[in-house]
Amino acid sequence: MPQEMTSRKTSGMISAPQPEAAEAGADVLRAGGNVVDAAVTAALVQTVVDPQMCGIAGMGCMHLYLPSQAVHVTLDFHGRSPAATRADMWADRIVREAEDGWGFILRGRENEIGYQSITTPRTLAALDHALRRYGTISLADALRPAIAYAEEGCLIRPHVVEFWHRPPVAGRDGNIGIVTKFPAARKIYTAPDGQPLRVGETLRNPDMARTYRRIAEHGATDFYAGAIARRIVEDMRANGGLIGEDDLATCVPEETTPLWGTYHGLRIATNNPPGGGIMLLEMLNILENFxxxxxxxxxxxxIRVVSEAMKIATVDKDLHVGDPRFVDVPVERLTSKDYARAMAERIRRRERTVVPRFNAGGAESKHTTQLSIADAAGNAVSMTHTLGQPSGVITDGLG
Known part of the structure; x- marks a missing residue:
């Protein structure tokens, strides 16, 4: 890391599900980097050691509270449908709605796994944006721990294997196809006997290391408009994918002011739709009445009161919350104290709210990861990033 980082002292805290990511972020803080440096470094390590939960070709949101820079913003980098997507493209293949309410079951499963299931890859753009605007280290510096794990390897943990072998739910296929269907994935995630790697074995991804080294040398632009982008688009065209040059070139995060609320006098800041912050404020507003x-x-x-508040907010999200570019989200109504009081009265009357996609026997998806970092000066970053549902697609040679 740059020499000037070693001359500063700082302290802080980092939380992440992956020990490698937490340690990488903590190392950055120890070396004098700020919370944005640490968050980006940790997130990049997560993409290597937990690659079905997140990736640089994924999506998510980041909340940055940086009083030392007089900055408080959210970054929205949710994935978008490629420009080639058509509203009726799968109309003749619909079998039924998925039991958990998340989309539809299709003949051929093109929306679950494979080249047509992929949304635009915006995570790397967001990490690069955050680092350039609010960080102190280069993207190349932030990539170093991730490159080391990709080259030298990391242990396969039980939760990774459990995810691969998880039984099908909600009418969907199982996850095993994510690591076995396509040759490029099999090369990374299966042993010589053709079986997926086992707990305690080492996951190495030298192709990913080379890709990250190229990004470190040429910048994130290479992923979106350079040599890496050209390889991705060629792979998409050869396999019926929907992502084209313009989809990659227009991948930029949206920087917005947070969505605000209050709870017993405390001010709460969270992310805007299509993120889930509106649910958080609605639940807190309802619970404030108890x-x-x-x-x-x-x-x-x-448990009854809290569960009912959560169910009410979930139903409202399912009915009303989406991409504000296409959906008129009633933010003011759903986050109002008057609406919350009315919902609290329903709970007091012991009315039960039914969430169909929960009560039909479906299970919540587990295709996401998170990290939170704070330093002694009160600067903080919280980031949730994901692949949505992994497509199983890896462009050969890119990792």
Missing amino acids: DLAAIGHNTPEY
Whole structure:
């Protein structure tokens, strides 16, 4: 890392599900980097050691509270449908709606796995944007720990293998196809006997290391408009994919002011739709009408009240929340105190809210990861990033 980083002292805290990512971020803070440097470094390590949960070709959101820079913004980098997508492109292949309410089951499963299931890859653009605007280290510096793990390897942990072998839910295919269907994925994730890697074995991805080295040398632009982009587009064209040059070239994060609310006098900042922050504020507004301390933590009544608030917000999200470019999201109504009081009265009357996609026997997806970082000066970054549902597609040679 740059020499000037070693002369500064800092302290902070980092939380991430992957120990390698937490350590990489902590190392950056110890060396004098700021929370943005640490967050980007940790996120890049996550893409290597937990590659079905996230990736530089994924999507997500980042919340940056940086009082030392007088900055408080959110970055939205949710994936978008490629320009070649048509509203009716799968109309003749629909079998039924998925039991969990997340989309449809198609003959051929093109929307679940394979080249047509992929949205635009915006994570790398967001990490690069955050680092250039608010960080102190280069993208090349942030990539170094990730490159090392890709080259030298990391242990396969139980949760990774469990994800691969998880039984099908909600009418979908199982996850095993993500690592076995396509040759480029099999080369990385299976052993010589053709079986997926086992717990305790080493995952190495030298192709990913080479890709990350090229990005370190040529910048994120290479992924979106350079040699890497050309290889991705060629692969898409050869295999019926929808992503083209313009889809990659227009991948930029949206920087917005946070969505604000209050809870018992505390100000709450969260992300805007299509992110889930609106649900958080709605739930807190409803719960503000109850004396949860008097009810007693985790008592049956406490669980009933909190669960009903969560279910009401979930139903509202399913009915009303989407991409504001296409959906008129009633943010003011759903986050208003008056609406929350009306919902609280429903709970007091012991009315039960039904969430069909939960109660039909489906299970929540687990295709996402998160990290949170804060330093001694009160600067903080929280980031959730994901692949949505992994497509199984890896352009050969890119990792």
